[in-house]
Amino acid sequence: MELSHSVSTGQAGYARRYGRDFWADLAESPHLRATFDRQMRHRLRDQIPRIVTGFDWSRFASIVDVGGGRGDLLAAVMAAHPGLRGHLVDLEPTAAEARHTFAAHGVAARTEVTAASFFDPLPAGAQAYLLVDILHDWDDEHAGRILGRCVEAVDPAGRVLVVEPVGGLRAASEFDLAMLVMFGGRERRVEEFRALAAPHGLILDRVIEPTDQRCLLEFSLEKVGTPDTGPAPVSSV
Numbered sequence: 001m002e003l004s005h006s007v008s009t010g011q012a013g014y015a016r017r018y019g020r021d022f023w024a025d026l027a028e029s030p031h032l033r034a035t036f037d038r039q040m041r042h043r044l045r046d047q048i049p050r051i052v053t054g055f056d057w058s059r060f061a062s063i064v065d066v067g068g069g070r071g072d073l074l075a076a077v078m079a080a081h082p083g084l085r086g087h088l089v090d091l092e093p094t095a096a097e098a099r100h101t102f103a104a105h106g107v108a109a110r111t112e113v114t115a116a117s118f119f120d121p122l123p124a125g126a127q128a129y130l131l132v133d134i135l136h137d138w139d140d141e142h143a144g145r146i147l148g149r150c151v152e153a154v155d156p157a158g159r160v161l162v163v164e165p166v167g168g169l170r171a172a173s174e175f176d177l178a179m180l181v182m183f184g185g186r187e188r189r190v191e192e193f194r195a196l197a198a199p200h201g202l203i204l205d206r207v208i209e210p211t212d213q214r215c216l217l218e219f220s221l222e223k224v225g226t227p228d229t230g231p232a233p234v235s236s237v
């Protein structure tokens, strides 16, 4: 029933069924939150090595992982790049879990954790803002607000990096439907990412495919007088 509601309206079915949205449900139930966080850790574990080696993270001195969960990917990237400083933003109690992850990987001295919402201002001035499986959880209005927070915080020469399944390249229909029913989100196609990001002054520079399940989209800030018009090259690594 919620599936047909979501497909016909484009809106989440979760809140309709349970009376509050998914994230409010997790906030009310520590057991659900812990289960979800474990599932998030499990689902990315096999892909982390390829995301770490499939992109040149050494270009950056500082990175903010926005909605970084328990911090497994950021910890792996930092362990591979000893000069890098990291900062993870997520909600409690997940942020507290991330502190344990960074300690376990020996990168705690170079890593900050902020328990905050990514709809509020983000830690400012880093060279890269990373969003892993974040935007597909949200409809265009909210996803645009998250990108806007990244844009206002990023170093003007920095990058916004989006890692997630991309429609037509690395996305499965069942996850597309799941994102819709649970969150009112979706697996966007490359052109949809470009359209989402352009109003925030972001240019899609390139799309790479580090794993068989996720792409990495690299955005830079538009310089005055250089609107984003050309197609982004797509390349496998």
Ligand SMILES: C[S@@+](CC[C@H](N)C(=O)[O-])C[C@H]1O[C@@H](n2cnc3c(N)ncnc32)[C@H](O)[C@@H]1O
Binding pocket: 023, 040, 041, 044, 066, 067, 068, 069, 070, 089, 090, 091, 094, 116, 117, 118, 119, 131, 132, 133, 134, 137
């Ligand atoms: C699909 S998980 C991805 C986590 C992590 N990026 C990863 O790939 O493992 C989405 C994350 O967004 C976080 N989140 C949801 N709403 C948030 C908000 N308003 N502010 C900050 N984080 C939020 C959740 O706590 C969760 O850790």
